[in-house]
Amino acid sequence: MRVLVIHPVGTFGGASKSIIEFHNHLRNYSVDMEVLCASGSVVEQFGNNGYLSFSVKHISQFDNTGYGYYRGIRWLLLLREIAFLLPSFISIRKNLKNKNYDIIHINEVTLIPWAALMRRWADAPIVVHVRSLQRKETAGLRSRWLKYIMKKHVARIIAIDNSVRRTLPQEFCVNVIHNSMKVDVNKKHSLNTRTRFRVAIVGVLLKLKGVYEFLEAARILVHDRGLDIEFYVVGENTRELSGWKASILKRLDLAHDVRRDIEEFVAKNSLQDHIVLMGFIEDVQSIYADLDVLCFPSHLNAAGRPVFEAAFYGVPSIVAVKDPPPDTIIHGETGICIDKPDGRLLADAIERLFNNSDELKILGKNAKELANRNFDIKKNAEALLKLYNNVIAQQ
Incomplete structure (x- = not known):
């Protein structure tokens, strides 16, 4: 079986890591994955895992997620996507035309507007992975347009958890397949010998991930409450900005050089002995066993991949999420949920x-049991394989 994965994000993160984990297991079933992706660190990661990838500078997306949908100043982001439409069109067509793929797997729902053309050019069924909460289906013309495309051109929809599933139209046939991880219990540790309580935030350095709230919690706990805690920031910076461009984008809240902001915050608040900026770590399993708590104070109202990764090592999480279904985190049982990404709420929970x-x-202990139950790589990869086979059989 030949599967082409379309992945629009150049930075290596949870979505690319998840698809790699799945297909590393599916190799055992003669599933061959190739990747069309945006250029960036993700290209190297696909290559390191033995996957042929075709990279392009940018693949235009249309963001109608609950957090990122276009409104106000964010409409300027759509202009960027429009500017890349033609080169995206040429790149996608070049890599799909006259190629023999059994499945086209769109790895982010923001690529949905391309579904009709992808289906036509490749003459293969489309599978779409929905990895973030969507706007309500009654939220206007944009949502109805995307719903029409999905009904007409998409063979199957995958939601990463029940939180995502309940934001999709109920009449859609949606398979919930949780992200997964192959756990290496013998992984060498990356951190030094434990001397203090350790808390971490793991993931690509983006404002929406709650990095700034994490820093504020650290300041409160260290300076206002006098607690001796180590805070680790683990993840790749998405943008290095400088000069007038950085000033304008930051003022408009359209882009941030998060690493630089962290360094300035640490220096300003004299937190050098408490906050460790680790940068990108290729294998984050090497740090989880050394942590006490993982924080995921994102603005996405969801429990992200690091939550279950840490859980496999018996590390509970503090997550900014309201009313989560019990498949990812259970408040007071497998972790702590806070109502919103807020430095003081996060500090209280820590x-x-x-x-x-x-x-x-x-x-x-409970988090580990939940992870073993819902995020097992063998079970979930085989669920994806079954989905692929069913889609092909229905063509």
Whole structure:
């Protein structure tokens, strides 16, 4: 079986990591993956795992997710996507025309507007992975247009969890297949010998991930409350900005050089002895066993991939999420949920676990059980294989 994955993000992150994990397992079933992706660190990661990739500078997207949909000043981002339409069109057509693929797997729902052309050029069914909460289906013309495309041109939809599933139209046939990870229990540790309580945020350095709220929580706990805690920031910076361009984009809240902002915050607040900026780590499994708590204070109202990754090592998470379905995190049982990404709320939750080692252990134990139950790589990869086979059989 030949599968072409279309991946629009150049930075190596959760979506690319998840598709690699799945297909590393599916190799055992003669599934051959190739990748068309935006240029960036993700190209190297696909190559390191033995996958042939075709990279282009940019692939135009249309963002109608619950967090990123176009409104106000964010309409300027759509102009960027329009500017790349023609080169995206040429690149996609070149890599699909007259190629023999059994499945086209769109790895981000923001590529949905391309579905009709991809289906025509490749003469292959389309599978779409939905990895983020969507706007309500009644939210206007844009949502209805995307719903029409999905109904007409997409063979099957995958949601990464039940939180995402419930933001999709109920009449859609959606398979919930959780992201997964092959756990290496013998992984060498990256951190030094533990001397203090350790908290981390893991993921691509983006404002929407809650990095700034994490920093503010660190400041509150160290300076206002006098707690001796180490805070680790693990992830790749997406943009290095400088000069007038950086000033304008930051003022408009359209882009941030997050690494630079972290360095300035640490220096301004004299937190050099408490905040460690680790940068990109290719294998994050090497740090989880050395942590006490993982934080995921994102603006996405969801529990991201690092939550279950840490859980496999018995590390509970603090997540900014309202009313989550019990397949990812259970408040007070496998972790702590806070109502919104807020530095003070996050600090309160960290302090609660800092002062209660018994609760910390119970949460970690329960989180590990939940991870083993819902995020097992063998079970979920085989669910994806079954989906692929069913789609092909229905053509």
